[in-house]
Amino acid sequence: MIVAEQKPFKEIVECLRGKYDLLIVPCMSCTAVCFAGGSQQGEELASALRIHCKMHGDGLNCTVRSLNRQCDPEFIEELAEEAAKADSILSLACGVGVQFLAERYPDKAVIPALNTRFAGGKTAPGIWEERCSLCGNCVLHVTGGICPITRCAKGLLNGPCGGSEQGVCEIDPDVPCAWQMIIDRMSTLGRLDELLAIQRPKDWSTGNAGGLRRLVREDLRG
Amino acid sequence: MSGRSKLQQVLENGGFAVTCEIGPPKGAAVDALREKVRFVRDYVHAANVTDCQTAVVRLSSIAAAVHLQGEGVEAVAQMTCRDRNRIAMQSDLLGAYSLGIRNLLCLTGDHQRFGNHPQARNVFDLDSVQLVDMVRAMQDEGVFQCGEPIRAGVPQFFLGAVENPFADPFEYRVLRLEKKINAGARFIQTQSVFDLERFRRFMELVRAKNLHRRCYILPGVSPVRSVRAVEYMRDRVPGITIPDQIVQRMRSAADPAQEGVEIGLELIAGLREIEGVAGIHIMAIAWEQVIPELVERAGLMRSGYPHIHKK
Numbered sequence: 001m002i003v004a005e006q007k008p009f010k011e012i013v014e015c016l017r018g019k020y021d022l023l024i025v026p027c028m029s030c031t032a033v034c035f036a037g038g039s040q041q042g043e044e045l046a047s048a049l050r051i052h053c054k055m056h057g058d059g060l061n062c063t064v065r066s067l068n069r070q071c072d073p074e075f076i077e078e079l080a081e082e083a084a085k086a087d088s089i090l091s092l093a094c095g096v097g098v099q100f101l102a103e104r105y106p107d108k109a110v111i112p113a114l115n116t117r118f119a120g121g122k123t124a125p126g127i128w129e130e131r132c133s134l135c136g137n138c139v140l141h142v143t144g145g146i147c148p149i150t151r152c153a154k155g156l157l158n159g160p161c162g163g164s165e166q167g168v169c170e171i172d173p174d175v176p177c178a179w180q181m182i183i184d185r186m187s188t189l190g191r192l193d194e195l196l197a198i199q200r201p202k203d204w205s206t207g208n209a210g211g212l213r214r215l216v217r218e219d220l221r222g
Numbered sequence: 223m224s225g226r227s228k229l230q231q232v233l234e235n236g237g238f239a240v241t242c243e244i245g246p247p248k249g250a251a252v253d254a255l256r257e258k259v260r261f262v263r264d265y266v267h268a269a270n271v272t273d274c275q276t277a278v279v280r281l282s283s284i285a286a287a288v289h290l291q292g293e294g295v296e297a298v299a300q301m302t303c304r305d306r307n308r309i310a311m312q313s314d315l316l317g318a319y320s321l322g323i324r325n326l327l328c329l330t331g332d333h334q335r336f337g338n339h340p341q342a343r344n345v346f347d348l349d350s351v352q353l354v355d356m357v358r359a360m361q362d363e364g365v366f367q368c369g370e371p372i373r374a375g376v377p378q379f380f381l382g383a384v385e386n387p388f389a390d391p392f393e394y395r396v397l398r399l400e401k402k403i404n405a406g407a408r409f410i411q412t413q414s415v416f417d418l419e420r421f422r423r424f425m426e427l428v429r430a431k432n433l434h435r436r437c438y439i440l441p442g443v444s445p446v447r448s449v450r451a452v453e454y455m456r457d458r459v460p461g462i463t464i465p466d467q468i469v470q471r472m473r474s475a476a477d478p479a480q481e482g483v484e485i486g487l488e489l490i491a492g493l494r495e496i497e498g499v500a501g502i503h504i505m506a507i508a509w510e511q512v513i514p515e516l517v518e519r520a521g522l523m524r525s526g527y528p529h530i531h532k533k
Contacts, residue, residue: 154344158351161389166390170336170460196404201347
């Protein structure tokens, strides 16, 4: 899923620039699952804004309206009526949702309440970790199911650098060396010798180096 | 545009090669660099010039290499994967060759987190194995990485790579060395050796695979000047392990700098006895002045072959 975290409240207030005729839109998909942008977080944010406005003598007119997904025009359409009444939309979705809202409601100021962090998952209560860099050209079959592009600080494809010590990455003792993990896993699978094959330079054009990415499925087009 | 480098000739003639490392300045003035180089000129076959080591901005390796060669010292230009994509790498390599650089060492590069621009975006378009392989293909097949032919002037570097026998996982280090040799590395310079025992075990694995006959291995030697220096290397430099015994010796020494020389000499003597060691690579960080003494006292000036090239 897309993992996100809420921006500091102070920053959200600054982003609003005194416009408190507000529609707060939680997203019930990824950002709700990681407790950053669900309806509960939306209500909490509304309460915090009410208190803030009261303390500063600002008028606040705010509605909270959750959407199942903000990365889908069908769901975004549901907002039309409420959006018409608001000056600003505060989205608790990832960057995709914020942009879809901005595209659909071009005359509204659409403001992100979250920082979108990465594609990952929960590894322990309260801890999320990145797993995929969305490079568009998966190599996990070669690397024992562990992504070196995402999990190695240098994105190396041909083995660990000289900074791998006792299973730990040189950049941070809390970061495991992805290549140690890959080697351990390939050893377990009895496939260590496969790592002798030189992985050719990667085609990054499927990644974010290639500009805006678009996926077309002719079989699904209307 | 041809000719083998002196370093290549020494190694191919069975000589025991001595290289050292020179760090370029943090500025555009090169007087001090040239002076440092003159100091070591008669004591090494070639000097490596680092490429923004530890991710700190310095005068470029290729430019500094040209200054070195102007002082009569053959340079080994270094290139890391951290700061350049494949386009810039190939362009800089053509430039380096056109300026007379004949030795090239390919490395991954320290992460920018350690440097003076930790907020920089790194590149790592290629990794070090892919870099070696790309240069080999440029030289052997006369093509750029994309497959297009190089028009006029195919570079012919004496191509090297690095290995760190002290990083983990230990057994995989030999496989990675083999990979770099398969990619086209002709010589290998290693991370500084302090733990001779571990390096001997590494070389056993290297010989078991006959890799020492497929490349020239130059283990790194770092003379340490002070207790502070040895502790800094142990604690702060990624990929270096220093046995307690060496730290203890430095601590209890009346003259730590002299003790550092003695330790360096013992390491060189130990390394020379290991089958498959083709030379040494001296990394006297911020202490290049010690190189002449070290080389002379190690007996490398009287090796019975003309390995020291007077200007």
